Amino acid sequence: MAAVGATWTVANWPAVLAAAEHAHKAAGAPDSQKFEFLTAAEAKEVEAISACIIPSDGTPGAREAGVVFFIDRALVTFAFDERKTYREGLPGIQKRLIELFPAATIFSAATPEQQEAVLESLDETGSKNPPRRPRANFMPGSAAQPLFEVIRAHTLAGFLIDPESDRKGNRGGVGWTVIGRLPEHGFQPPFGYYDKGYAGWQPASAVKESAKNE
Numbered sequence: 001m002a003a004v005g006a007t008w009t010v011a012n013w014p015a016v017l018a019a020a021e022h023a024h025k026a027a028g029a030p031d032s033q034k035f036e037f038l039t040a041a042e043a044k045e046v047e048a049i050s051a052c053i054i055p056s057d058g059t060p061g062a063r064e065a066g067v068v069f070f071i072d073r074a075l076v077t078f079a080f081d082e083r084k085t086y087r088e089g090l091p092g093i094q095k096r097l098i099e100l101f102p103a104a105t106i107f108s109a110a111t112p113e114q115q116e117a118v119l120e121s122l123d124e125t126g127s128k129n130p131p132r133r134p135r136a137n138f139m140p141g142s143a144a145q146p147l148f149e150v151i152r153a154h155t156l157a158g159f160l161i162d163p164e165s166d167r168k169g170n171r172g173g174v175g176w177t178v179i180g181r182l183p184e185h186g187f188q189p190p191f192g193y194y195d196k197g198y199a200g201w202q203p204a205s206a207v208k209e210s211a212k213n214e
Contacts, residue, residue: 012078019073020161027066037075037083043068045090048108049148050155052115062155070158071151082150089147096121096144122148 026033035043050062062068075083097104097118104110107118122143122145 015078016074016157016161019077020158022073023158026069027064030069032068033069033183035069035072038068038072038086042086042090044108045093045106046071046151047087048115048159049093049119049151052112052119053152053155054159062159065159067155067158070161072155073156074154079154082154085143085147085150088143089150089178092142092144093118093122093147119148149161179184 047063047068050067053066054062054067057062071079075086076198091108097107097114100117100121101110101114104114107115110118142201
């Protein structure tokens with residue numbers, strides 16, 4: 001999903017929007033929602049991982065956006081093929097946690113520093129573009145590393161999906177608020193010469209006035 005093409009996007013866009021709408025509703029009343037693929041325990045871990053990817057650090061993050069509900073719906077629709085990655089990868093992340101921190105129990109209960117260290121050790125991009133500080137713990141796990149890459153892509157999608165119109169995406173539009181994205185359509189008049197004739201090139205008031213004079 002991290003590098004999907006235009007064909008995939010067109011084919012799956014209705015399902016992606018439906019997952020976003022579902023996440024919006026579910027995040028508003030989480031206690032009344034049931035997960036469709038993830039178990040409650042798995043959902044808790046997925047939410048913790050997504051919250052590390054987009055933390056609630058002075059601004060709403062993945063947790064507030066209800067990303068875990070987006071991911072759960074995705075796994076029974078457009079991301080059906082990634083179910084095995086999640087089911088096999090989550091135990092791998094727990095295993096990696098214990099390898100680094102033997103006294104730890106589960107990822108969601110680990111300290112923020114421990115969680116960061118675990119995910120950093122699975123970050124494939126770090127091995128290709130070494131950060132400023134050494135990453136001696138980098139270790140691409142057999143199942144945990146692919147899951148981290150997939151969750152990162154799903155988290156970004158669930159966080160930034162269009163929250164407008166009748167299909168509410170990220171809860172309250174928090175994703176767009178964080179990146180400074182305005183809800184207004186960016187393609188507004190006046191347009192350039194080559195856009196003249198486009199159905200929306202004139203303000204609505206001008207179109208109505210023109211219709212009256214015809």
